[in-house]
Amino acid sequence: MRWLVLAVGLFAIGAATGCGPIQVSSAVKRANIAMSQAQLNGWDKDCPYEITAAEGYLAAAHDLIGRSEFGAATEFADKAARLATSTQDNAARNARTRQIRESSQKETSEPAPAFPSEAPGTGGAR
Amino acid sequence: MTGISMLQSLFKYPRAALVLLAFTTVSGCATSSEIETGTTTLEKLMAAHRESLYNCSPKALANAEVAISLARFESSHGRPVAARTAMEKAKAAVRDAWKGSEDRKCLPDHDADGIPDVEDKCPLLPEDIDQFQDEDGCPDPDNDNDGVKDVDDQCPLEAGTPANRGCPIKDQDGDGVFDNEDACPIVPGPRSNRGCPVQDADKDGVLDSEDKCPNEAGPAENEGCPYKLISITNDQIQLKQKVFFQTAKSVILKESFEMLDEVAMAIVQHSRFKVRIEGHTDSKGNDKANMKLSQARADSVRKYLVSKGVDSLVLTSVGRGEDVPLDDNSTEAGRAVNRRVEFLIIEQ
Incomplete structure (x- = not known):
């Protein structure tokens, strides 16, 4: 009986202290993978906002891990992952927008196609 | 002085402890409220100009948003100093973002015609830049309103007729024969001679058009021909x-x-x-x-x-x-x- 209590106690302690680090490391890993993909595919060049924010949130997550703030660190790492992932969609749209702007400045007499309707900057700090 | 000895001394002086607690509480609340107000203000400011900031100062915008998140987090966890630090970073980042997005081209411009939406009377229709009312942001497909579209109008700034490709019919020589019917548009001449001047080659006073002998001088009574x-x-x-x-x-x-x-x-x-x-x-x-x-x-x-x-x-x-x-x-x-x-x- 004593052993059982001890095992449950140890499990509870482990769960209480171990879950946070496990979750955060998983979130950080996701964020890192997403950022690597963005850089590998060149999406980061067309998404300076998303990639800079992702880097900022990831740095904050690391900082919070150092202070054992695993919950907040996970939250920040998740944001970083979302932002880095969003570069895949936003890169094409931003590149097209830039193209339109450049062409409208060069050949102003030609009517430009309509601007994409969706709002830029998904996954902002909230 | 260790923490324990500090606590012991506080218990010895309860009044001092109360004062300290009150100060800490008040200063903490004030800081928390200040941070909340500050971050909310910054967020509102950025939200109002988000698109221009996103277009022209994306990195500064990102840094500002990260710093605001951190300031809120630190403030909510009772760390006013860290919160303030983050808040200052956020302010600096917002300032940077603002500076970088002052250019007119950073403003939202949904029809991408180079005229920001705030100045564009037709924000969804691109202006046709053709030196005619280009500043209003609205396209003017027929500048002179003559019913001939500018693309087909050879005189887009002068009302004309479709038959004359949108150009006005002029009478350059002022002879009463419009240029489109005037075989000599810059030399006056009567309509009977298609707008061309009537010649008198033999200078006998009888115009060639009425002169039966245009190359021989002759009196008018003999139809311009000389008497034999x-x-x-x-x-x-x-x-x-x-x-x-x-x-x-x-x-x-x-x-x-x-x-x-x-x-x-x-x-x-x-x-x-x-x-x-x-x-x-x-x-x-x-x-x-x-x-x-x-x-x-x-x-x-x-x-x-x-x-x-x-x-x-x-x-x-x-x-x-x-x-x-x-x-x-x-x-x-x-x-x-x-x-x-x-x-x-x-x-x-």
Whole structure:
């Protein structure tokens, strides 16, 4: 009986202290993978906002891990992952927008196609 | 002093502890409230101009948002100093973002016509940049409102007709013939000559369009052609041939009709002419008879001219007999010269 209590106690302690680090490391890993993909595919060049924010949130997550703030660190790492992932969609749209702007400045007499309707900057700090 | 010894000393001095607690609480609340207000203000500021910040200061915008999140987090976890630090970073980042997005091109411009939505009366329709009302942001497909679209309008700033490709029909030479019908649009000319000036190549005063002999000077009464058998001087209608009569009679021979017809035409056209027809003979024969014959012949000519339409009032006829010879009557040639009819212009 004593052993059982001890095992449950140890499990509870482990769960209480171990879950946070496990979750955060998983979130950080996701964020890192997403950022690597963005850089590998060149999406980061067309998404300076998303990639800079992702880097900022990831740095904050690391900082919070150092202070054992695993919950907040996970939250920040998740944001970083979302932002880095969003570069895949936003890169094409931003590149097209830039193209339109450049062409409208060069050949102003030609009517430009309509601007994409969706709002830029998904996954902002909230 | 360790933490335990600090606590012990606080318990020894409860009043001091209360004061310290109150200060800490008040300062903490104040900091938390300040952070909340500050971050909310920054967020509102950024939200109002998010698109321009996103377009032109994406990194600063990202840094500001991360710093705001951190400031909130630190504040909510009771770490006012860290919160303040993050807040200051956020402020600095927002300032940077603002500076970077001051350019007009950073403002939202949904139709991408280079005119920001705030100044664009038609934010979803791109302006057609064509030097005509380009500042309002609205396209003007027919600048001059003449019903001809600018793309097909060769004069997009001047109202014209579709038939003239949108250009106004002008009359550059002001001759009353519009350029589209004017074969000579910059030289005035009458409509009858398709707007071209009427020429008078032979300078006879008869325009080429009415001149049957445009390259030979001739009077208007002869349709611009020169007389063949007569000429008009200041005081005389001169004949290039003689008027032939039957011998010793006043009957005019046929071969002189054509020439006398020209004389009749000249007198009719010169309505102010008054002409004296003089008959002359040579010196052969009786003077009285010669006088009589010359009068008869002058009368005969006058009668012929009247028959051709000449007003009888402008003609007089006189027989001069042998009194006014032009040449020597002792030779045949001289006498031939002296036998003549003259048309003297006595009034014009």
